[in-house]
Amino acid sequence: MAAPTEESLQSRNAQLQQDEPKLRIRERALRLGATEAELVAADCGLSSTALAGNAQEIVSALGVLGPVMALSRNDFAVHERHGSYTGIEAKGPVGIVLGPDIDLRLFFGSWKYFYAVTENGRQSLQFFDKAGQAVHKIYRTEHTDGPAWDAFVARFAAAQKPEVVIEPVVAAVESDTPSDAAALRAHWLALKDTHDFFTMLRQFKVSRLGALRAAGEDLAQQVEADGVERMLTRAAETALPIMCFVANRGIVQIHTGPVKKLLRTGPWFNVLDESFNLHLNTEAVASSWVVSKPTSDGWVTSLELYSAEGELIVQFFGARKPGQPEIGAWRELLLSLSAQPLAA
Template identity: 70%
Template sequence: MTESLASVRERHAALVATEPGLRIRERAARLGVSEAGLVAADCGLVSIELTGRPQELFSALGGLGQVLALTRNDWCVHERHGEYTGIEVSEAPVGLVLGPDFDLRVFFSGWAFAYAVTEGGRQSLQFFDKAGVAVHKVYRTGQSDPAAWDAYVARFAAGAKRAVEPQQFPPAQEADAPADAEAFRQHWRALQDTHDFFGMLRKFGVSRVGALRTAGPELGQEVPADAVESLLQRSADSELPIMCFVANRGMVQIHTGPVRKLARTGPWFNVLDERFNLHLNTEAIASCWVVNKPTRDGWVTSLEAFAADGEMIVQFFGARKPGTPELPAWRALLQSLCPQALAA
């Protein structure tokens, strides 16, 4: 049976009374409910459920002015300040934002719940997948358009809130290694675009970490977990522009540019720049890989960090656009992390 909003609220109050310092994801896990379930039940906040097709809700963000966009997974939080321009949304389940401030890839098929939230005086729009996990949040700032924000909420406000009935996603059907390792390596070496990599994984039915273990050191090399911190520090020191990708089931959020202000807080390593923040739990990194892919523009390298369950935590490239080669300084930095030479 679906638990009532009142029951969730009551159990949440008892938890907060004994453990007041928990974040909302931690509280949801302790109570055995989803984060969307806590939001719907007004646990420590006030929410208004929003209704409408996900594509419609998302495309309307373009009128809100300057906001803070946040995408996260369990181990990494990616925040960018800016305005939603260059939104490309249609009937298809995939959308894009290709503006000067935000670079997003949106996967609407799993989107299921949306709320306007007020918490501690701070207003946000929060979007969740069918499992009740947050896929994207938009925070109002001092540069947002107040009238446009209020009009957005009024336009999409539902008449009443539903209790959240989360649905679990089926587990991925992936092998730890391809059935034909040599055919897999040959396919990898014939890639023309970095975007073809996911299709290759699906073709061979292999997990991403399994693919890296199979590829051979010229295509993928495991490096120490502290390579991420080293990469960010060396990029900041040299003012080398990077691309930082953080993803979940419903969203990929990308920062392109330099990083400058770095700081550690316990297990979290942080980028604290004016328009871009990253919060990475480095203790969650179970494996870290330098990945080398051929493209029409030459070889392209990335650094990818994975959790113990094989899910990607964060991914870094050198700043580039299609049609331009990889930055030599980025290539040299990634190669310096590797004990063996990469294919070139």
């Protein structure tokens, strides 16, 4: 099936916007059988300038912008964080932004298309992967350094837009059941750092959810569907600082700190704080798990939410830094969600 021409995509998008003006671009792309990157490149309801250079060069220069809003999302969770890009390291295939407000892990292997976008008067920088899916967006705010933003766009502006050629995502080869559950559990119990968990999954060629199901209820147990709302409500009531991780193929975005204002809007449960917003589609959550991992700093406990397809939607931890033990009040909160005791 041939890709839609720019003119036909613009025409169909204009009609869809007229018929359903509240649809966001991600939803319009799905309706039109296109990708979000294709709609941006074709100036469907917006104007865009392609950015030249590789992802590492562009990300390395973001610190000049001053305060902005950083947005990363997957199908069922949107993570928005206000702050500045500081502590940037972006020279290899994996980068980090390690500031007090904006905290990111960047996996550049999937990044491909980059644009400066103006939509309804709002300016942003938008980064897309090889499949045309949005990896990360940066929005200009009233606190952003305007001249620095304009100079940044001018510096990286491409002479012409590259053609968007969609590359299908190749799923990792992994099983939902480990071949040796006892060996997996033994390896899990020997972990020294939470970052080694992904390496363990690759070693055993098992999906994340498959590992949780096989590990034993003292290490991973399913909890009630309302656990995330109960957790966030209790954290807000007690000013308990938490960590919230939302990821897609190209990025992990992290918030560390308390949450205050909580609001449900239809299927979405929201955190609506001044510097941090989370929008979580709880109707898409097929299972919720309390997960416990050993580290050199003691046990670390998380609440993890998964979709029906087994994709990780969002993770929550108690706020901590390497070298620090887990906050006792956080572990007590997750124990209150758990029907069975956790490993200790």
